Amino acid sequence: MNDFSKFNRIRNNVDRRADFVTNVSEVSGESGFRCLHILWLYPDVMNIHGGRGDIMGLLHISNLLNIPVEIRRWDSLVKDLDWQWPHMVFMTAGELKCVPDVVSALQRQRKDLDEFVERGGYFIANGSSGGVLADKVELFGGKVVSGLGLLHMNWKERGAVWGDDIWVKTSDGIDVIGNQIQVADITLAEGQEPFGKLVYGRGNDGALSADAIGRSDSIDISDVTGGSGLEGAKTGNVIYTSVLGPLITKNPEFTASVLSGAAATADIEVAKPLAEEDVEMELKSAEYIKNFMKKKMEEKMGK
Numbered sequence: 001m002n003d004f005s006k007f008n009r010i011r012n013n014v015d016r017r018a019d020f021v022t023n024v025s026e027v028s029g030e031s032g033f034r035c036l037h038i039l040w041l042y043p044d045v046m047n048i049h050g051g052r053g054d055i056m057g058l059l060h061i062s063n064l065l066n067i068p069v070e071i072r073r074w075d076s077l078v079k080d081l082d083w084q085w086p087h088m089v090f091m092t093a094g095e096l097k098c099v100p101d102v103v104s105a106l107q108r109q110r111k112d113l114d115e116f117v118e119r120g121g122y123f124i125a126n127g128s129s130g131g132v133l134a135d136k137v138e139l140f141g142g143k144v145v146s147g148l149g150l151l152h153m154n155w156k157e158r159g160a161v162w163g164d165d166i167w168v169k170t171s172d173g174i175d176v177i178g179n180q181i182q183v184a185d186i187t188l189a190e191g192q193e194p195f196g197k198l199v200y201g202r203g204n205d206g207a208l209s210a211d212a213i214g215r216s217d218s219i220d221i222s223d224v225t226g227g228s229g230l231e232g233a234k235t236g237n238v239i240y241t242s243v244l245g246p247l248i249t250k251n252p253e254f255t256a257s258v259l260s261g262a263a264a265t266a267d268i269e270v271a272k273p274l275a276e277e278d279v280e281m282e283l284k285s286a287e288y289i290k291n292f293m294k295k296k297m298e299e300k301m302g303k
Contacts, residue, residue, distance in 0.1 A: 002281050004060065022070040023063055036062065036263050039086035040073040042094070042102055046129045049181070050246040051092025057248035058090065061255045064279070066272040067263050077105040083112035086121060088262040093127025093244060096157060096183055100145045102132050107148070117150065120265040122237040122258055126247050128183055130232070130240035131155045135189070151233040151240055152189035158182065158206065165293050166201030166243055168231045174254050175199075177289055178245025182206055188233055195232025195241045200293040203231050204242075237261065250286065252279040 009026060024035060040055050055071060062069040074081050094102075106113055117123065123133070131137045134147035137155040147155075162182035169175055171193065186204035188194060194204070232241035239258070241247065248255045256274040263270050276283060 002278065003064075019074075020070055020072040021059060022068075023059060024068045024070070026063060027066050027068050034068065034266065034268055036067050036069045036088070036259070036266050036268055037086045038069060038071045038088045038090060038262075039081075040071060041089050041091045042075060042077070042105075043073050043092065044075040045077070045098050045102060046092050046094025048095065049093040049127055049244045053246040054090065054092055054248035057246065057255060058259065061248070061252055061259055061274070064272075064274055065256060065259060065263075065270050067259060067268060067270060077101055080109055083109060083116045086116070087266045088122040088258070089116075089124070091123075091125040091129045091132065094129045096128040096131055096137070096139070096155075099128070099131040099137055099147070102129075103145065103147055106132070110148075113148070117236070117238060120237055122239070122262045122265070123150065124239045124258065126241050127181070127244055130186075130242070131184065133233075133238065133240050134186075137184070150238045151235055152192040153204070153233050153240075154187045154189075155184040156187075157184050162202050162206055164201055165289065165296075166231070167199040167290065167293055168196040168201075168241065168243060169199055170196035170254065171234065172257065174251075174257060175286070175290075176241065176243055176247070176251050176254050177286055177293075178243040178247055178250050180242045180244060182242060186233075188230060193234050194230035195234045195239060196230075198229050198231045200297060201231075203229055204233075237265075250282065250289075252282050 022035065038058060043051060059069065059071060125133055130151075132147055133151045134153045134155050135149045137145040137147055137157075139145065139157050162180070164180060165177070166180040167175065167177045176196065180201055182202055185206050188204060232239070234240070252274060260270045
């Protein structure tokens with residue numbers, strides 16, 4: 001059964017005026033006071049679709065894994081940040097029109113950012129914030145913005161926005177569910193690894209894959225019609241997905257995977273695996289949502 005006691009104690013005791021939260025006083029283990037450092041990047045700008053809930057989810061799953069963690073927010077687009085500090089950067093969903101300002105701010109410290117990536121730091125972005133990581137973003141009116149190029153993909157702003165549930169099976173075999181609001185068509189460069197394969201929803205290029213589903217629970221990419229069947233992008237520990245929901249709180253297995261990976265880069269041993277009973281509510285919710293999507297797939301197949 002879910003135990004939010006640690007989370008609630010931290011929340012009740014935190015200074016709401018501070019720019020950080022930590023669970024060090026609530027967890028113990030071999031790592032002593034060594035913390036996993038998570039940077040919540042530009043929450044004042046990239047602040048739509050439940051991003052704050054994702055940060056709360058990172059804290060909760062860290063508690064369940066017994067990982068000492070400190071989460072800091074960074075809002076300034078003009079001050080330099082200390083890229084030696086974080087082990088993980090999370091940029092929650094923001095509007096596509098904000099991408100140029102964020103890219104400009106990060107390019108100013110490009111050498112430090114590249115060193116962060118090279119040493120195995122995790123950089124996760126979802127929703128329209130993924131445009132920051134792209135090679136190029138084409139906006140309405142003909143404006144073309146160069147992204148950071150950490151992921152080799154091109155974005156083209158859509159004339160019509162897609163919204164629906166989404167279900168992705170990652171390259172690591174983890175099911176990730178949520179919803180999506182697709183504002184751009186995304187083309188991956190040759191050789192760019194996707195975040196995963198689409199099970200339900202619309203992929204990077206906005207094409208519906210639902211007519212592939214209903215045949216089996218295991219979807220082969222060759223079955224997907226009308227589009228690439230690919231979702232998001234991933235290179236090493238740099239990850240983009242369109243999944244909202246919020247992404248972190250709906251997908252504890254994925255969250256535990258990235259937290260454990262980031263902890264390894266910080267030389268923190270994760271001795272306690274994520275127990276199913278700790279996330280029973282989330283798992284039951286996920287099964288309900290998957291069954292709902294399966295019914296929509298069957299309806300589309302005329303079953």
